[in-house]
């Protein structure tokens with residue numbers, strides 16, 4: 001889990017989950033010192049890659065002609081795993097970073 005670059009507050013999984021998947025946006029506010037931070041380019045790429053696995057998995061299962069129930073269960077489990085894992089790949093910085 002990332003820590004605040006201003007006050008070293010250690011973010012909880014729930015705080016990061018809320019900011020990246022519920023509220024969305026690149027900025028992350030520290031609840032302790034109210035400092036603003038941004039996602040690093042590496043964190044953005046990791047989150048994008050993690051979420052991109054779901055449509056790729058869907059296409060793969062469709063090509064493999066997996067039964068609908070199996071496809072649904074696999075996609076639900078994969079989506080839950082991606083959502084649970086997402087806060088762990090977050091890194092923060094105080095500067096805007098370009099993706100490329």
Ligand SMILES: [Zn+2]
Nearest residue numbers: 004007030033
């Ligand atoms: Zn802070």
